Amino acid sequence: MSVRIQFDHPPSFYTNLDFISGRVILSLTSDDNVQQIVAKLEGESRTQLMRPSIYPTPHGRRDARASVAGENHKILYHVSTIFPSKESAGENIGNAAYSLRPGTYEYPFRFKIPLNNGCADPNAQGMGPGSGFGGLGLGGLQQMQYRHVKKTLPPSLTGFPGEAEIRYYVKVTVQRPSLFKENRRAAMGFRFLPIESPRPPLTSNEAFARRPFAFQPGVTIPSKTSMFKKTPTKLSDTPPTGEVDARLPSPPILTCNESIPLRVIVKRLTESPENIFLTSFSIHLFGFTEVRAQDVSRIETSDWVLISNIGLSVPIGSHTDPVGTENLLDKGLWDKISLPPTVTPSFQTCNLSRRYEIEVRVGLGYGVVGEIQPQSITLPLRFQVDIFSGIKPPAALLHAIANQNSVPAPALPA
Missing domain, CATH: 2.60.40 (Immunoglobulin-like)
Known part of the structure; x- marks a missing residue:
């Protein structure tokens, strides 16, 4: 079994409110059982720094885990079950497996990239299978412990290996019912640039x-004299x-x-x-x-x-x-x-x-x-x-922002 991802007409970059679509291509060389296929649109803002050694231990050694501070924010997390279809899933009871014959299978997916990051939203962190107790799971609980700000999704960022990175990708997981057969996974990254915030009006300022x-x-530098050289002008x-x-x-x-x-x-x-x-x-x-x-x-x-x-x-x-x-x-x-x-x-x-x-x-x-x-x-x-970025926001978004800003504040009671 092998699985790969193919985007539909990928541009040089994606931006907010774009649709990112493609196909998951599953190839089988023999009969195999598949429980479900899940596609995820993810964005991560990952940082890792060494803590300064304020209190050195004997022999200059430190606990490697305690000396490293790290954060991994799931700034984007959308999940879609692309197999089985909703109709097929409704006909089966529990976590039934589907037997697939040898061949190549294609399953389309389509996501819309939102405007803002979602790592501060508990609902956005707890969707999909394996979400664990309370719908959050370990990853979602970890996100709740971090300090968050709600802003426009940040651009892709590289250049600081092992220290800082912002990356976006589509990931697919083929879940198999057998404990002796591991799930198959594939991922494909893409470059992201955000749309601009509304610019201030043009002025002459x-x-x-x-x-x-x-x-x-x-202040002069003396030069060698020559009978063929012009006498410098006196300043x-x-x-x-x-x-x-x-x-x-x-x-x-x-x-x-x-x-x-x-x-x-x-x-x-x-x-x-x-x-x-x-x-x-x-x-x-x-x-x-x-x-x-x-x-x-x-x-x-x-x-x-x-x-x-x-x-x-x-x-x-x-x-x-x-x-x-x-x-x-x-x-x-x-x-x-x-x-x-x-x-x-x-x-x-x-x-x-x-x-x-x-x-x-x-x-x-x-x-x-x-x-x-x-x-x-x-x-x-x-x-x-x-x-x-130079990517203008859609007119509908600008209109919505203008209407939101024009709503008068409620009057205070006398």
Whole structure:
């Protein structure tokens, strides 16, 4: 006997309110008895951390089980009996077995992915065969002992082997009546991305990070003289000063697989006969994953270099610009750069959360055209940002949320 799962036209990812359907394919080479076939749609948020050794034991040994803290939240758990059918099951008494002839059998299944996680719901944890006393079983009772939050289902998460993982899969179990024949199981995972929360209305407001800059006069590096080399232009004693702004629409939101809606402005604050030049430009994204397991927590930091340009000599405005002139950097430096596919949306679930910061690093130099001084200044400009999946919620869901928010609060008694 062998069993496998096949999805119907699987996309690159599934999202909330999608239907995930497919077939369970059972192959028999001889007569066999089957009690029932159960399909499950499951999602797990699993964490495991080492506890710090505050009180060392003799010889430096610790109980391995006591030193490890772990949580496994069943954030998604739906069960469906796909064999026998309801009609066939009603004709049999008790846990009768069905004898199947050699051949290949296909049993369809279909699940709908919900909007929110269900690990805090006792009813969602106790469905299906083998649920044990009170309909919960050991797994359901364990879920009730954890701290839960009710949020939109989190995205699939990898990259922290043995420490943190969020995975989604369909699992099938072929239950056999004989104690001497083990049940057959198969599982197939899929990638999940959540739909976005409703975005705030668009406004002209911007979030910004700002840093001033000032070059030091008279800082030069001597070079070898040559009769064929042009004599360097003498610089003034008043090098340019100013400030740099990096701006994002407020609230600052980035979208997966889309360009960054960034504006970078350089403002001249003093008069100077020298020009300001852009010498380097880079954008870094930092992800902070908070991992929690019982009484232990830690924060893992990830870093993505979205763009890095060095060795530039791009003039920013002109030395004849009036004081207070704002010069906008060319968006061509970054407008074709999108977030990499390894970046997941911001999320929060019971034992894991992910937040982001973006840092724009602007390198500046000064001098005259063709003769940039070796002195350079690098200004880091950092924001806290939210990252959305780019999957818009259905109009019906937005309408329902709007109606819910518009319900007036009950009047207090006089």
